[in-house]
Amino acid sequence: MSMIGKIIQLSQNIGVSIMESIEITDSHLIKVSQQISTQDIKNAVDQVLNKENGSRLKFYLSSCINCGMCFNACHFCISHNFDPYYSPVGKVKNTLKKIIKKNGEITPIEMAKIAEIAFTECTLCKRCVLYCPMGIDTAYLMSVVRRICCLIGMVPQYIQDTVNSHAAFFNQMWVKDDEWVDTLKWQEEELRGEFPWGEIPIDKVGADFMYSVIAPEPKFSPELIYYMSSIFNIAKVNWTMSSQPGWDNSDMAMYVRDDTISQQLKRSHFEAALKLKCNYIVMCECGHAFRSVYDTINRQLGWKYYPIKVIHAVEFLAYLLKRGKIKIREKIKEPVTIHDPCNISRGRGLHNLLREVVSYLCENIIEMYPNKEHNICCGAGGGVINCGPIYKEKRVKGNKVKAEQLKKTGAKIVIAPCHNCHSGLEDIVQFYELDMKVRFLGEIIYNLMEKPV
Amino acid sequence: MNIIYSFLIGPMAWISFSILIIGFIIKILYFFFLSKNKDPEVLRYYHIGYAFRSIVAWNILFLAKSWRQNIPFTIATILFHISIFLIPIFLTAHVILIRMSWGISYFTLSETISDIFTVVGLISAAYLFIRRIIDKKIRYISTFQDYFLICLCFLVLFTGFVSYHQFINYKFFICTHILLSELLIILIPITKLSHIIFAPILRGYIGSEFGRIRNVYDW
Known part of the structure; x- marks a missing residue:
């Protein structure tokens, strides 16, 4: 009996609360939902699921065994105390699987909620791919949902x-x-x-x-x-x-x-x-x-x-620094941390090169963990920040884990060679009142390099 | 009961294994042609080396970060998969059945080891099932299939264990065991159990995509 008790204890995360809201924050999506019919949605679903997409969509959906290992991957999920609603598999359940289960007969207002999940609760950072034993690309599945939304015009207004x-x-x-x-x-x-x-x-x-x-x-x-x-x-x-x-x-x-x-x-x-x-x-x-x-x-x-x-600029700057085409006058002495943008680290493996570049510029580099290809997204990528200021609070609260990571380093400067990461991190720094500055590589190099007169 | 037994062990076995093999052939061909017509990048980017690298990496215990973050689940699932793979193929009684029909004989597990693996399989299957019921997070994402398939695996192991030790009503349990096993075999190609084949294929694709385009490890 005691063994079962232990097992239960191990598997149970006490105090987990599941979000089940159907509220839609975006008035534009509600407006769109009044203008379209269920038949429009059905046509779009048919077009995307049956005509445009093929093997990956079908086999990703039929191979997911709902093991729950992707819970550790998504920053939204981690920040909300492992709420399954925000987990990659939960998002697929509430969007694509719902659409398929109902055979495309989704009411416009339900579709508005689905659009909100696909556009603002997933940054397409592909971190979940590294955590799925089956190799299911949830970012791809969410982009399929976005495609359906695009065809019926159910897209947040700013983006x-x-x-x-x-x-x-x-x-x-x-x-x-x-x-x-x-x-x-x-x-x-x-x-x-x-x-x-x-x-x-x-x-x-x-x-x-x-x-x-x-x-x-x-x-x-x-x-x-x-x-x-x-x-x-x-x-x-x-x-x-x-x-x-x-x-x-x-x-x-x-x-x-x-x-x-x-x-x-x-x-x-x-x-x-x-x-x-x-x-x-x-x-x-x-x-x-x-x-x-x-x-x-x-x-x-x-x-x-x-x-x-x-x-990419990181590759180019590394080339210039390695060849000695630009010389650095003095290094930054303040503690510095590096944020790996998903699209260049997990997306293209430039994280080591980025570190080489930063090592030319800074003396005291403090790493955030997990880093490199396992980095946690800034919370603004994937078009989420472009969905407008009404989603800012959701985006920033959904990335508490990044704020904790940043705070733990105690660094004064965060280097983020990506525009989306830059804006996303600035919002996080402001909201969680961290004493940090977010910097581009170009800006730092300009300030530190030797300038011939 | 004898008639049922001989039916299950004879024609029914042929039917279920044919469904398994034909089902898989159809499914793999479907995957191949669907990829060719609609998702050409799947075949274009597929790279045997990177695919193999990814599959091997994910099969090394606790190498992938994901395994390390879910230690109880990882141990349970690994033990479950080992026993559910070893027992059907290497159990003495099963090997005898194969020798009787085809005259092929090979390495078998000793009786103690098979007993241990069966019990380990039962416990880990029970853990996986209880985890789905008790853990609120996993319950949220679970579907009927998830509960049903793990139950079926548990029952197959359990009936086999009881009939081997002949505790009670041997004939009933052996017939149930064979029937449930054949049901399981039939279900493999048409349910999520198809991950027996498609997990390595999809893992291989993602491995190739990460190796070829993204230049990073995918574990």
Whole structure:
């Protein structure tokens, strides 16, 4: 009897509460649900489940044995005291399995709830893949749900707006073509204040590197373009930036699963590089754009890999530092911790390179555990942060575990070479009142490097 | 009872094993052609080396982080899988049955060892079942199939154990044992038990994706 008691004790997590809310926080989703019918949903479900998707969807669903090992994977689940509602398997149960069980006959208001789960309670970070003994890719399953939502227009308004911007201007933030060139000229002018010989070459044919950024940089933080262009200038590499519509490498349509738009975007991105006959595309410190290139959209376009070699800012900066093209004046003495963005660490294995780069810049590196490919997501990726401020509280509360991780390090600076991680971590730092600053690599290197006068 | 016994051990065995093999062949072909037509990247990215690496890594006890984080469950599931794999194939009585019909004979487990494995299998199956009922989190995600299949495995082991030791009513228990086993065999290709074949295939795909594209370990 006592043995059974022990077993029960081991398996039971006392005080676990299961969330079963059907409240929808987004008024836009409710508005959409009033405009569509059950038949529309059924058609979309039929299109996605039977026509567009194949073996992975069917066999992932039929192979899950509901063992519950993915509970330890999801930051939403860990932060809510292992609430099964937030576990990867729970999310699949409440979305895809529900749809299949009801044979697509979902009421619009139920669909709104499903959309909310798929868009705001999963960051598609793929951490659960590492924790599933069957190798089930829950992120893929959630993106299938997002595809259904996209077809019926059941998408949170803010992220839909970025997709509309992608469709109209081929960038994420409604930046017009002349505004983009204007921003570059402005940054060049600033640059000349510091380095009179500095330049930002636009549309230079035959450069080695084409530097591409995401639209929030010219829109909100042009200083990031400034930092990177100073690094390019000081390293004296042959580089250029494009003024063509493919200058923006971001791809929110990938997360909404508006496949037509995301394919056009990536094609235009590569076309812009091909027109300039450059050898490499250097991406800014952004994770999701990198993922769209090597993992997601290349598949949709039928490319095994990509036509021009794409290198992430981390790889590029490591190349410059290793070759001695930029030299570091002094290292940061404050304790520093590194956040591994999912899309470049678990997604592309750049975590060791990131550490090499940071070791050039900082003396005191404190690791967060679990790290590297087992890192915990910032809670903002996968388009979650782009779903707008109404989901901010949910997103930040759902990532208490990251705040605890950060707090444990006692570091003063967090290095996060990804735009989404940057914003997500800043929200966490603010909400949990941590005494930390979130920094990009470009910014740190600009401040620390030797500048010829 | 003798008629039932000879039916179960003769034609019924043929039927159930045919369903198992044909079911698996159909399912694998279905997976292959569905991948070819709708998910071409599954075959395009599949890499035998990385697939093998991933499968081996997940079969090494406590290598994967996931195993280390669920220690009671891991021990139970490993013991359960070992006994449910060894007992049907290497138990003396089963080997004798095979020798009687096909004349093939091979290594058998000694009676004490098979008894130990059976009891271990029973305890771990019971643990897995009780865990599903008691743990609120696991109960939330469990479906009827999960309860039913683990019960069936438990009953197959239990009836086999009772009939081997001939505690009570040998004939009834041996017939029930054979019947339930054949039911289990029939259910393998059409239920979640198909993970016998598809767990390595899917693990292999994810292993290749992580090895080839993501350049990281997937455990």
